[in-house]
Amino acid sequence: MQIEGSVVVITGAGGGIGRALTAAFAAAGASVVAGDIDAQAAAQTAAGIGDRVVGAGADAASADGIAALLDRARSAFGPVDIFVANAGIIGAPGLGGDADWDQVLNLNLRAHIRAAEALLPEWTSRGNGHFVSVASAAGLLTQIGAAGYAVSKHAAVGFAEWLAVTHGDSGIGVTVVCPMGVATPLLSAITESRDPAAQVAASSITTAGAVLSAEYVAAAVVDGVRNDTFMVLPHPEVLDMYRGKGTDYDRWISGMRRYGRALHGNARSRGATDQHFGADS
Numbered sequence: 001m002q003i004e005g006s007v008v009v010i011t012g013a014g015g016g017i018g019r020a021l022t023a024a025f026a027a028a029g030a031s032v033v034a035g036d037i038d039a040q041a042a043a044q045t046a047a048g049i050g051d052r053v054v055g056a057g058a059d060a061a062s063a064d065g066i067a068a069l070l071d072r073a074r075s076a077f078g079p080v081d082i083f084v085a086n087a088g089i090i091g092a093p094g095l096g097g098d099a100d101w102d103q104v105l106n107l108n109l110r111a112h113i114r115a116a117e118a119l120l121p122e123w124t125s126r127g128n129g130h131f132v133s134v135a136s137a138a139g140l141l142t143q144i145g146a147a148g149y150a151v152s153k154h155a156a157v158g159f160a161e162w163l164a165v166t167h168g169d170s171g172i173g174v175t176v177v178c179p180m181g182v183a184t185p186l187l188s189a190i191t192e193s194r195d196p197a198a199q200v201a202a203s204s205i206t207t208a209g210a211v212l213s214a215e216y217v218a219a220a221v222v223d224g225v226r227n228d229t230f231m232v233l234p235h236p237e238v239l240d241m242y243r244g245k246g247t248d249y250d251r252w253i254s255g256m257r258r259y260g261r262a263l264h265g266n267a268r269s270r271g272a273t274d275q276h277f278g279a280d281s
Helices: 016-027 039-047 063-076 098-126 147-170 185-191 196-206 214-226 237-247 249-277
Strands: 007-010 031-036 053-057 082-085 129-134 172-177
Touching: 007 016, 007 063, 016 031, 016 039, 016 082, 016 214, 031 039, 031 063, 039 053, 053 063, 063 098, 082 098, 098 129, 098 147, 098 172, 129 147, 129 214, 147 172, 172 214, 185 196, 196 249, 237 249
Parallel strands: 007 031, 007 082, 031 053, 082 129, 129 172
Antiparallel strands: none
16 A cells, blocks of 8 residues: 555544554655544644644544544545544443443444445445554453453454455455554553552553554554555564464463453552552552
8 A cells, every 4th residue: 555645534643542643654655634532632633743634523433523534634635545443442441331332332343334334435436445443452362351342352353354355355455453552541541540440451451561652553554554464463472372362262261361360469459558558658
């Protein structure tokens, strides 16, 4: 996929990986619409990068929000060549309730489906286009402590696979990105949470491997799109973990249970320390 001269839409671009992706695609010669539900954050991203980037406030989880982003791109730069479904949330800790599931599935999965639905007719007609799904290693492995996140990211990977299999022969490229820990506001939020389940989820991320910069992940994504790579793994060790899971599923489940017990034990120890010394000590 030629990035120079292309038109890119990125959701969740107000900060974190989305902001880094906006800068990386712009540096590679693309014109970018930086979309975010926080219009001010989107504008700040655009202002900090350059003239070929515009910010747009829109809810990427809604069909109307996606249409607004695509219309903004067309009016500013022309037809959209690359769509990056980056916006996402960790969701509720633990199992969550119906409203929590609606929220996490709406943004982490249905937003991707709605974007593809809006773009596929145009892309198949002209014979090119590229869809990027920013998922997670949780979509290949799992996420201890956050059921909604684990399930929605598995679903995002599955949807990306379906797109690639079904529409690859029509000239449409698909890239799915599955990092472990990335230094973003999303990770900071659960790391700083007092909720025990959130603390376990955060520990499972920060102890599994290096916490990478958003810029590092963004560079890997741009390379993946340029080379038409389906699976981008900023943490290469995820591939070995995934292979181990597939080789002996029962052994992998047992290992994850042990890991979960250790994380919960550490969380209980921290809680006891906080109670003894005071939460703000």
